[in-house]
Amino acid sequence: MDNIILTGMLKDFVQRHDIEDPTVESQFEKFANYCLLKTDHYDSFEFEKVGTGECLGVDGVAVSIGGVIVDELEDAALFTKAQFEAKFFFTQAKTSSKFDLGDFLKFLTTVKVFFGNQKSAVPQELHKSYEIKELIYERAAKLRVLPTLELSYVYSGKFGLKGSQIERQIEGEIQALRDLAYKFSEVTWHVHDGDAIARLYRETQNDIQREISFQRHIALPPISGARAAYLGVVKCADYVKIIQKENGELNKGLFFENVRDFLGSENIVNEEIAKTILNEEERNRFAILNNGVTVVARSVTPSGDDFKLSQFQIVNGCQTSHVLFNNRDALTEDMYLTVKLIQTSDVDLSGKVIATTNSQSQVTKEAFATIRPYHRGLEDFFNAMRSDGYEYYYERRPHQYDDRDDLRQMNIVSAPSLIKSFVSVALEEPHKVHYYYGRLLHEYNQNRSSELFADDDYPGLYYAAHHICAKTKNQLSKDRELSDWGFHIALLVKKQIAPELKKGATLTDKRFFEVIGRIDKNFDDAYQTSTAIIKELKLAGNKNRIPEVTETLIKQLGKFTAKTKQKAPTASPPSDTILKPGKYSGIVDALKDNDTAILKYGPYSVTATFIDTDKSLIKVGQRLLFEVKEGSVTAWAPKL
Numbered sequence: 222m223d224n225i226i227l228t229g230m231l232k233d234f235v236q237r238h239d240i241e242d243p244t245v246e247s248q249f250e251k252f253a254n255y256c257l258l259k260t261d262h263y264d265s266f267e268f269e270k271v272g273t274g275e276c277l278g279v280d281g282v283a284v285s286i287g288g289v290i291v292d293e294l295e296d297a298a299l300f301t302k303a304q305f306e307a308k309f310f311f312t313q314a315k316t317s318s319k320f321d322l323g324d325f326l327k328f329l330t331t332v333k334v335f336f337g338n339q340k341s342a343v344p345q346e347l348h349k350s351y352e353i354k355e356l357i358y359e360r361a362a363k364l365r366v367l368p369t370l371e372l373s374y375v376y377s378g379k380f381g382l383k384g385s386q387i388e389r390q391i392e393g394e395i396q397a398l399r400d401l402a403y404k405f406s407e408v409t410w411h412v413h414d415g416d417a418i419a420r421l422y423r424e425t426q427n428d429i430q431r432e433i434s435f436q437r438h439i440a441l442p443p444i445s446g447a448r449a450a451y452l453g454v455v456k457c458a459d460y461v462k463i464i465q466k467e468n469g470e471l472n473k474g475l476f477f478e479n480v481r482d483f484l485g486s487e488n489i490v491n492e493e494i495a496k497t498i499l500n501e502e503e504r505n506r507f508a509i510l511n512n513g514v515t516v517v518a519r520s521v522t523p524s525g526d527d528f529k530l531s532q533f534q535i536v537n538g539c540q541t542s543h544v545l546f547n548n549r550d551a552l553t554e555d556m557y558l559t560v561k562l563i564q565t566s567d568v569d570l571s572g573k574v575i576a577t578t579n580s581q582s583q584v585t586k587e588a589f590a591t592i593r594p595y596h597r598g599l600e601d602f603f604n605a606m607r608s609d610g611y612e613y614y615y616e617r618r619p620h621q622y623d624d625r626d627d628l629r630q631m632n633i634v635s636a637p638s639l640i641k642s643f644v645s646v647a648l649e650e651p652h653k654v655h656y657y658y659g660r661l662l663h664e665y666n667q668n669r670s671s672e673l674f675a676d677d678d679y680p681g682l683y684y685a686a687h688h689i690c691a692k693t694k695n696q697l698s699k700d701r702e703l704s705d706w707g708f709h710i711a712l713l714v715k716k717q718i719a720p721e722l723k724k725g726a727t728l729t730d731k732r733f734f735e736v737i738g739r740i741d742k743n744f745d746d747a748y749q750t751s752t753a754i755i756k757e758l759k760l761a762g763n764k765n766r767i768p769e770v771t772e773t774l775i776k777q778l779g780k781f782t783a784k785t786k787q788k789a790p791t792a793s794p795p796s797d798t799i800l801k802p803g804k805y806s807g808i809v810d811a812l813k814d815n816d817t818a819i820l821k822y823g824p825y826s827v828t829a830t831f832i833d834t835d836k837s838l839i840k841v842g843q844r845l846l847f848e849v850k851e852g853s854v855t856a857w858a859p860k861l
Contacts, residue, residue, distance in 0.1 A: 222316040224377040224415040238630045253314035253375040254281040256421040260474035265290040276346035278331035281312035284353045297353045301360045307368040318378035367406040380414040420467040430531040431463040446570035450563045457556040461549045471546045476539045494544040505555040513559030514538025521564040602680040605823025646686035646715045651708035652771050681733035705765050713751035718743045730824040804848045829856035
C-alpha cells in the first residue's frame with residue numbers, strides 16, 4: 222500500500238487490536254469495516270459479526286436493527302417484535318491506489334443477488350445475513366419505514382472521478398437497486414479514498430474537534446468535577462455542523478451516551494419539533510420552545526464567542542439533534558438552540574449528567590446499567606489489581622480511554638465484554654454470550670438471583686471471570702480452529718481450578734488472591750484438558766449456542782478428570798497483598814477511635830492516618846485520597 226498516512230494508521234490499528242491476519246489485504250478489510258461501522262455502533266460492533274471471510278465481492282456486511290448490529294436470527298426476531306427500523310451496510314476494501322470499476326461492479330452484483338429471492342445464489346458466507354434480511358421483510362408491517370441500504374467501497378488512493386462517466390455509470394447501476402419494488406427507502410453509495418478513510422479512523426478514536434460560535438453565553442459558577450460549564454445559545458445551522466461527519470452524514474457516535482436512540486420522524490414529539498422548524502412564524506422561537514441539548518466534552522477552549530470542542534458527546538438532546546439534522550435545509554439564521562456545555566473528564570459527573578438529563582421519560586433499564594455506583598467500585602478493583610502486575614482497564618463509560626494511545630485494546634475491558642465473561646464463567650451459560658449485551662442484561666435482571674452487577678456481588682467475581690476469559694482468548698490466538706469455543710473453554714477451565722467462582726459465592730479478599738494465584742499457576746494444564754475434550758467430541762462451531770452442548774461438555778469434563786485421575790489444582794499461596802508505594806483513591810470501610818480509618822481499594826485494605834482533614838466530617842462509604850509510603854499510609858479528603 223503506497224499511502225504512507227494510511228499505512229501508519231493500519232499499523233496502529235493492528236497493534237491496538239492485536240489483529241492476527243497475516244496479509245495486509247485482510248488487515249485492511251478489518252480496518253475498513255471498523256472505520257465505517259464502529260463509530261455508529263460502538264457497543265455492538267465486532268469484527269466477527271461483520272467480516273465475510275473469503276466471500277467473493279463483499280468484505281463486510283452488517284444488518285442494523287434499531288441501531289444495533291445483529292448477526293443472529295434469534296436476536297433479529299427479538300428486535301423486530303415491536304416497531305423497528307433496519308439498515309443494511311455492505312463494504313468492499315482494496316489496498317490498491319487505483320480505483321477499479323470492475324471490482325466495484327462485482328461488489329454491486331453480489332449485493333443485488335443478496336436482495337434477490339434465491340438463497341442458493343447467495344455466497345455461503347452471507348447466508349446468516351440473508352436469513353435476517355428475509356425476517357425483516359416478513360415483518361415489514363412493523364417497519365417504521367422501509368430499510369436503508371448503504372454501500373461503501375474503500376481504497377487507498379485518491380478518488381477524483383466526481384462528475385465523470387464512471388460516476389454516471391455507477392449511479393446507473395445503483396439506480397437499479399433503488400428501483401427494486403418495496404425494498405428500500407434510500408440507497409446510498411460512497412467511495413472512501415485514502416483521505417476519507419483516514420478521517421473516519423480518527424472519528425472512531427473520538428478524536429473529533431469542532432469549532433462553534435457560542436453566542437450569548439454565560440460561564441456557570443465553579444462546579445465540583447467540572448473544569449468549566451457554560452449555558453447559552455448557538456445557531457441551529459452551526460450546531461448541525463458539529464454533529465456531522467466529514468462526509469456530511471450525521472455522526473451517530475456522538476449520541477452513544479444518550480440513553481435513548483432516535484425514535485423516528487413520526488414520533489409525536491419529533492413531529493412537533495419538525496413543525497416548529499418548518500413554520501415560518503414559529504421557527505425564530507425555537508430556543509424557547511425546545512429544551513435544548515447537553516454537551517459533555519473533555520476539552521473546551523473558548524476564544525471570545527468561538528469555542529473549540531474535542532472528545533465530546535451529546536448526552537441529552539438526541540431527538541432534537543436528529544430532527545434538526547433531517548431538516549437542515551429549512552434552518553434559518555434566526556433559529557437558535559439552547560446548549561448546556563460541560564467540560565469534564567470526571568466519569569462520575571458525566572454519568573450523573575446522563576442519568577438526570579435523561580430521566581424525564583421511560584428508558585430501558587440496561588441503558589443506565591453502567592451509570593450505577595457499583596461500576597465505580599469495579600473500576601477501583603481493576604485499577605487496584607494493576608498494582609499487582611495485571612494490566613486490565615475497566616471502561617465503565619464509552620470512550621473513557623480514548624486519550625490513552627499507549628493502551629492496547631485487549632487490555633480495555635468494556636461492560637459488554639465483562640458481561641459475557643461473567644455469564645459464561647460465573648453463571649455457566651457460555652451458549653448465550655452471542656446475544657447482544659442489552660438482551661443479556663434484560664434477561665438476567667428479571668430475577669434477583671441472577672442479576673448482573675448486583676450491589677452485593679463481590680467485584681472479584683467479575684475480575685476473575687474476565688481474567689480466565691482473557692487468558693483463554695490469548696491462547697486461542699495460537700489455536701484458531703477452536704475460536705468459536707472460547708467461552709466454553711473458559712468455563713471448563715474455571716470448573717477445574719476455581720469452581721467457587723459462582724454468582725452468590727462468598728469470597729473474601731484473601732480467598733480472591735488465592736483464586737487468582739491458582740488461575741495463573743494452573744491455567745495451562747486446565748486449558749489443555751478443556752481443548753482436548755472439545756476436540757475429542759469433534760463439535761462443529763455452530764453447536765456452541767446449544768444449552769445441551771454446554772451440559773455435555775461439563776459431564777465430559779467429569780469423566781475426563783476421573784479417567785485421568787487428575788490431581789486437584791495446587792493452591793498457590795496468597796499474593797503479597799500489601800499495596801506498593803503510591804497515591805490512590807479508596808473508600809472508607811470503617812472509622813477507628815483515633816485519627817485513623819480502614820480504607821478499601823479493590824481487594825486491598827489499608828489502615829490510614831488522616832492529614833489536613835477533620836475526622837468528624839468523614840463518613841463510612843466516603844471516597845478519600847491516600848498515599849502509601851514505606852511504613853505509613855496517610856489519607857485526606859479531596860479538595861472540592
